[in-house]
Amino acid sequence: xxxxxxxxxxxxxxxxxxxxxxxxxxxxxxxxxxxxxxxxxxxxxxxxxxxxxxxxxxxxxxxxxxxxxxxxxxxxxxxxxxxxxxxxxxxxxxxxxxxxxxxxxxxxxxxxxxxxxxxxxxxxxxxxxxxxxxxxxxxxxxxxxxxxxxxxxxxxxxxxxxxxxxxxxxxxxxxxxxxxxxxxxxxxxxxxxxxxxxxxxxxxxxxxxxxxxxxxxxxxxxxxxxxxxxxxxxxxxxxxxxxxxxxxxxxxxxxxxxxxxxxxxxxxxxxxxx
Numbered sequence: 001x002x003x004x005x006x007x008x009x010x011x012x013x014x015x016x017x018x019x020x021x022x023x024x025x026x027x028x029x030x031x032x033x034x035x036x037x038x039x040x041x042x043x044x045x046x047x048x049x050x051x052x053x054x055x056x057x058x059x060x061x062x063x064x065x066x067x068x069x070x071x072x073x074x075x076x077x078x079x080x081x082x083x084x085x086x087x088x089x090x091x092x093x094x095x096x097x098x099x100x101x102x103x104x105x106x107x108x109x110x111x112x113x114x115x116x117x118x119x120x121x122x123x124x125x126x127x128x129x130x131x132x133x134x135x136x137x138x139x140x141x142x143x144x145x146x147x148x149x150x151x152x153x154x155x156x157x158x159x160x161x162x163x164x165x166x167x168x169x170x171x172x173x174x175x176x177x178x179x180x181x182x183x184x185x186x187x188x189x190x191x192x193x194x195x196x197x198x199x200x201x202x203x204x205x206x207x208x209x210x211x212x213x214x215x216x217x218x219x220x221x222x223x224x225x226x227x228x229x230x231x232x233x234x235x236x237x238x239x240x241x242x243x244x245x246x247x248x249x250x251x252x253x254x255x256x257x258x259x260x261x262x263x264x265x266x267x268x269x270x271x272x273x274x
Contacts, residue, residue: 001052004264004271005043005060006104009078012043015264016050017271020115022264024050036081044094057098058091059273061107061266066149071101077132100273103149104266105134111269112223113138116262125152125219129206130226133165137217154213159205164212167205169228173198185231196234203235207242214251225260232259 001023005014009032015025026049031042047058064076071088091099102110109118109126118124122141128134135152137144144151155165166172173181177198187195210222224232246252262268 001054001056002271003047003050003055003058004107004267004269005047005058006107006266006270007043007060007062007076007079008104009063009076012046013264013267014046014050015267015271016052016055017268020268022267025264025267026050030079032079034081036083036085039079039081040085040087040090044091047091047095051095055095055097057100057271057274058095059100059102059107059270060087060091061102061104061270062087063104065153066101066103068100068102068145068149071099073101098274100270102143102145102270102273103134103136105152106136106143106145106149107269107273108134108225108260108266109136109138109223109269110143110272111265111267112225112260112262113141113143113269114272115268116223116260116265117256117258118221118223121220121256123218123220125213125217125222127210127213127222127224128226129169129224129228131170133169133209134226135213137219154209154216157212159208159212164205164209168202168209169226172202172205181228181231185234188231188234199231199234200238203238204242206235207239210239210243210257211246214246214255218251219255221256221258223258223260225265229259 002017012030013027015022062073065074073085073087076082088099124138126136133155135154137152184195
């Protein structure tokens with residue numbers, strides 16, 4: 001019995017996980033604009049709602065750089081007051097069980113590795129396309145953090161006039177094209193030509209991003225998640241067309257690319273930390 005937690009600027013979600021199955025889940029709006037201690041007390045209160053004496057550990061995914069060994073969270077995205085939070089120490093003192101903290105995208109790919117289609121591969125790369133661009137790495141069946149839990153932070157790598165995140169997540173729609181992914185998805189479902197063309201352009205950028213990570217990591221499979229992946233049907237063709245220019249055709253023939261089918265992969269991955 002474990003607890004998995006996914007902390008976001010909008011919501012805090014957590015689940016009681018029993019033998020890899022979610023037995024209970026709760027979600028509440030995050031008090032992201034409040035002081036550090038108020039957010040922490042809110043987190044503790046939620047935990048008390050689902051905590052049981054049989055729970056062996058707590059795992060937490062946070063959208064930030066994390067000292068995974070010490071469980072310290074730095075500069076959490078969308079929670080301005082969380083500049084340096086010793087989350088592991090705080091929660092272990094309160095609940096008297098091991099607490100493991102990691103990046104939220106790392107938790108997503110670890111959940112996919114444990115429970116999704118990627119569990120048949122030892123080297124997996126996970127990509128999340130949503131408000132931002134996330135990436136995480138499994139090497140030889142082990143989550144690879146890097147020395148600062150920053151491995152896979154591809155979002156800020158320069159690309160065209162900005163960076164990969166700008167062209168492969170929400171900014172592409174909002175800042176570059178004055179629309180949003182949800183609206184564009186709905187228009188594409190109605191065969192709107194302009195929307196379909198924009199999804200093709202987006203797919204080309206995603207393909208270029210995938211080529212970059214293939215050069216860097218050469219995984220056996222890639223699993224994609226995040227809210228924008230709901231529109232995969234509309235950008236997959238352009239994405240794969242872009243991959244045809246990769247320097248090593250055999251790599252493209254071998255690489256497996258999946259869309260996530262694991263419900264609450266980030267919660268499950270957080271629960272499995274440690």
